[in-house]
Amino acid sequence: MIAGRLFVTALTAALVMSGCGRGGQTSHRSTDLVVGSRAGIESALLADVYTGALRSYGFPAHSEQAPDPLTKLDAGAFGVVPSLTGRVLQAFQPGANARSDAQVYKAMIGALPEGIAAGDYTTAAEDKPALAVTDATSKSWGGNDLGALPRHCDGLVVGAIAAAPTPSAIGSCRLPAARQFDNEATLFAAVKSGEVTAAWTTTADPNVPADLVVLTDGKPALVQAENVVPLYRRNALTDRQLLAVNEVAGVLDTAALVDMRRQVTAGADPQAVADAWLNEHPLGR
Template sequence: MLLAAWRRVLARGLVVAALTLAVSCGNDDQGPTIVVGAGNSMESNLLAQIYSGALSRTGVSTSVAPHLGNRTDYFAALDAGTVAVLGEHTGELLTFLDANSKARKPVAATEVAADGVNRQVPEPSVPDAVNRSLPEGLAVSDPADGTDMRPRMLLTEAAATRDRVRSIGDLTARCAELEVGVAPVPEVLRAPTATLRVSGCGFAGTKLFPDAAALRKALLDGEVQAGILGGPLALAPGATNGLTVLSDDDYAFRAENVLAVYRKGDLGDRQIRKLNYVAGELTTEDLVDMIGRIRDGAVPAEVARDWLDAHAL
């Protein structure tokens, strides 16, 4: 009888073991790996790590393909199907897809008619224009409204006070008299600084500088009369000492919000929702903080994981 009881226990154990093995094998079968591509910038790689980590938490297998080159290069990879997802900026992406688009703002403009009803004016929002310009087979996530990766325009404090200039709109009437200096912000996903344009503002000339420090010196020395820095100022510490940052409520610089571009059919509804959840949480301050950590030696994948954990994503 003891032998028979022992056999029954052993049989139950084998059944449990078999079921456990079946479940384990099922969990390992995650389907094709979703490859998230990244360009050469630190921001692009960070976004790829965030998207890869977020998507993996939906139960799919993911990987990151870094250092794919410039925008043309990594969109070629997307077109070829070697990557499925990319991180982008709305304005930069629109310029790449449709250089002649007039869209500048993150939301469509409205006007109040004589009958008191708000109506949308013909100018579309940048995200709407992006959606209309996307090649067949591509789609985008929601834009991260909390991010603002636009360039910033600078004047010396003396010039801003003397001419009573506080916004880019205040400056546009005088742009033709001014030479502007342009410098990149390191690690930001951005087109070459030579391509930066300011709506309604045609400068007398443009000089390119290697970094924010060189641009600041040129402004203070009078070598140029206005400056454009190609991204958030917090990524270029000390860049504005003695300078005034002009506001841009009218979007003379096209809106630049972070979003994901992906191949239709490569992601399911759950993965697309996850990308939208990321967009709902990501802010400029988050990106600045994470890029700062990576500059200090942190591993990008770990930085991305910490951010996803902190936002329960």
């Protein structure tokens, strides 16, 4: 019983995503394959992308939200739950130091419980922590390469949204505790005013002001990868259902994720946004 509770707790932690989302949907046939998400714009949007992918292959599917989507995956009520590779890895193997997308995915696969499997991850779509600085700071550091940060570690002041997961170190630089902000508007304003040197955001955040520079993590990676990945109940999907889910990995990229998140943030329906994107990137052809 204790092991079961730990399993659920770890899976739940792996699926935490930020933002505000819509309410759950329940008025669908019981024969539908259910793609689960938490409340939150990104989580709901990703669930709708995979829902649309399944529908494009002719499979009845719909998305549902739940406070604890992986509990429902474990119980068989959900068939697929999208997540991010690094979060899943840390849930089951805390402190894992894999960094690159391939290394994180491989380590994640090895850490998953017996009844849960993972589909193909999106090599071009990620949403991992990233630092935003002013253009002046970027120029003084010699460009937008995150690898330059350790040379400017002394006196560094970093800001972050309260409770957002952020790395404790970048290379040889042990980061100071981040100053906490209630929202992105005040956080990014603090960067511009010089109150903080850099602000933690993510690579798929649509709200970073155009006049700030997001530092690029090169190779070898300094921040653990967070690529979109679908988790599913082992042996619960047919070969063609799994093919539909896996096809997303070949077409979704970070720019598309940013654009879709921006539309949903502006008030568009996540499923409509996901379907419009899939119409531009048809699967199964």
